[in-house]
Amino acid sequence: MTATAIEPRHLAPVPGPLPGAPRMLTGDRPTGRLHLGHYAGSLANRIRLHRRYESYFIIADLHMLTTKNSPGEIAETGRHATDMVLDSLAAGLDPAHSVFYLQSAVPEVAELSLLLSSLVTVPRLQRIPSLKEMGQHAGQREMPLALLGYPVLQAADILAVHAAVVPVGKDNAAHVEVAREMARRFNRRYGEVFTVPGLVPADVPVLPGTDGRAKMSKSLGNAIYLSDPPDVVAAKVRRMYTDPARTTAGVPGTVEGNPVFVYHDAFNDRPAEVAELKERYLAGRVGDAEVKDKLTAALNRFLDPIRGRRAAFEADRGLVEELIVTGTARTRREVKRTLADVRATMGLTAALAGFRRAARSRSRAR
Ligand code: TRP
Numbered sequence: 001m002t003a004t005a006i007e008p009r010h011l012a013p014v015p016g017p018l019p020g021a022p023r024m025l026t027g028d029r030p031t032g033r034l035h036l037g038h039y040a041g042s043l044a045n046r047i048r049l050h051r052r053y054e055s056y057f058i059i060a061d062l063h064m065l066t067t068k069n070s071p072g073e074i075a076e077t078g079r080h081a082t083d084m085v086l087d088s089l090a091a092g093l094d095p096a097h098s099v100f101y102l103q104s105a106v107p108e109v110a111e112l113s114l115l116l117s118s119l120v121t122v123p124r125l126q127r128i129p130s131l132k133e134m135g136q137h138a139g140q141r142e143m144p145l146a147l148l149g150y151p152v153l154q155a156a157d158i159l160a161v162h163a164a165v166v167p168v169g170k171d172n173a174a175h176v177e178v179a180r181e182m183a184r185r186f187n188r189r190y191g192e193v194f195t196v197p198g199l200v201p202a203d204v205p206v207l208p209g210t211d212g213r214a215k216m217s218k219s220l221g222n223a224i225y226l227s228d229p230p231d232v233v234a235a236k237v238r239r240m241y242t243d244p245a246r247t248t249a250g251v252p253g254t255v256e257g258n259p260v261f262v263y264h265d266a267f268n269d270r271p272a273e274v275a276e277l278k279e280r281y282l283a284g285r286v287g288d289a290e291v292k293d294k295l296t297a298a299l300n301r302f303l304d305p306i307r308g309r310r311a312a313f314e315a316d317r318g319l320v321e322e323l324i325v326t327g328t329a330r331t332r333r334e335v336k337r338t339l340a341d342v343r344a345t346m347g348l349t350a351a352l353a354g355f356r357r358a359a360r361s362r363s364r365a366r
Contacts, residue, residue, distance in 0.1 A: 024049060025163035025197075027058030030080035034087035035223035036299075037207040037216030040266050045167055047092040049200070056099045056161055056331060059084065059324070062110070063103070063154065066147040067138035082320045087226050089320070090310035100324050101331040103157065108332070108339045113149070113156035115342060119185045120152060120178060128178075130171040155179035159186075159194045160335040167200035191345040193338070207266065208259045212241030227310060230300045237296045242288050249287035260291055268298035 026046060034043065049055075059081045064073075085100050103109060125131065125148050134150075135143050151174070158166055158179045166176050176199040183194035206215050209222025216223045224236050242260050243253040255261045255278045264274045273294060280286035313319060343349050 021052070021054050022164035023056060023161055023195075024053035024165040024167065025056045025058060025158055025161055026167050027056075027060055028084060029060045029064040030077050030084060031064070031218060032076075032080040033083045033218075033225045033227055034091070035216055035218065035225045036263070036267070037209075037223060038087075039091060039226065040207045041169055042167070043088065043091050045200070046088075049165075049167060050093060051097050053165060054099070055097055056101065056163065056327075057085075057088070057093070058157055059100065059102045060154075060157070061102060061104045063150060066144060066150050067134055067140075081324065083227075085320050085324065086310060086313055089313050090306045091226060092309075095319075095323055098323075099327040099330055101328040102324055105328045106160075106332045106335050108335045109153070109156050109160050112160050112335070112339055112342060113153045115346065116156055116159070116182050116186070117149065117152050119182045119189075122148070124178070125149070125151060128174045130174060151175040151178040152182075155182045158197050159183055160338050161331065162195040162334075162338065163197050164195050165200055166197045173199055186342075190347075193341050193345050208257075208262055210236050210240045210259065212259050224299065226303065226306050228303070229307075230296075230303075233299050233303065234296045237292050237299065240292065240295075242291075246284075246288070250284045252284040253281045255281055260288075260295055264291075264295055264298065267302045268295070269301060270298070273298075 026042070028038075028042075046055075046057075061074075061077050061081070064077070081102065088098075089095055126143075128151060131143070131147055131150055135147050140147070154172075154175045155178055158176065159182070166179070168176060176197060180196050183196045186194055187196075208214060209216045209220055210224060211220070211222040213220060213222060224233055228236070237260075240260055243258050245251065246253040261274075261278060261281075264277065268274050277286060277291055277294060281291060
């Protein structure tokens, strides 16, 4: 079964979430500061979309526990979460249009996850390739139960807030598909409670690392962060991997897949400059140093306004924390309502209500 793709360009642009506007949910595990790979892969898309919906952003610390759960890693959650929110705001998420919440502070989600877990089979979850990869990546030889349940917990997140739109990357698309299946199964078996979520496929290519490896990632140490100061960006670009076959500026080089040019294409706001550099690179008429200097300048032009907004948000002490506290309270109210609906629709509240009635009439009879 394939997911229904909601093409962003087919959605009518509306200025802000009208009351009753469809909800969007997306988010990340709290792993720390955001880098250019996050920007290209998801943040840009979120910024573009978020004003059209009532937008929720999860800080998925319970999901983090499926692979990282040492006391030291858990102790860093707070700092990582504030860094992530700060970077998102700096990059362009509007705090007036964004509900940020801490997953573990909404324990009703865990109960919903348990209730939903009878709607999916173990083999269905075992066939999801991203889970095996995540386990191996975390050095697990065998699959932890929580990791197998990762998509079920994610389905609980999505269904708990009735998200209609869940923009995620490739790896997470399979999890949203599980959420869609569970929503349909629940609605058919017990009654219509859940919105069946759509997903917005991110058609952005994965940004390579500065070392030329396929993916920019914190754990690989090949990332340029949104919060890196100009001189750090310059130093990282100077060390960047380019075409290894080009020993001198006179040797014609390869542009295709060359990370320096992938970054130019993604972030340089001067397309004529990029076209001209590529032409000279292919012909062996430009040195790596010039290509890199122009990339540093382009990245700093892109990052400067982000740095400025980050400094302003940071100067407003307690703002990010307050956004998370109020967003978490708001989300928890929503989720409690959904959970009450779910329990009633499943028939889980009937037995206790009956016991109570009987107990009351017994005490009256005494
Ligand atoms: N799985 C996401 C990640 O890769 C985080 C996440 C948890 C999420 N729950 C979600 C994303 C709900 C979108 C919707 O970090």
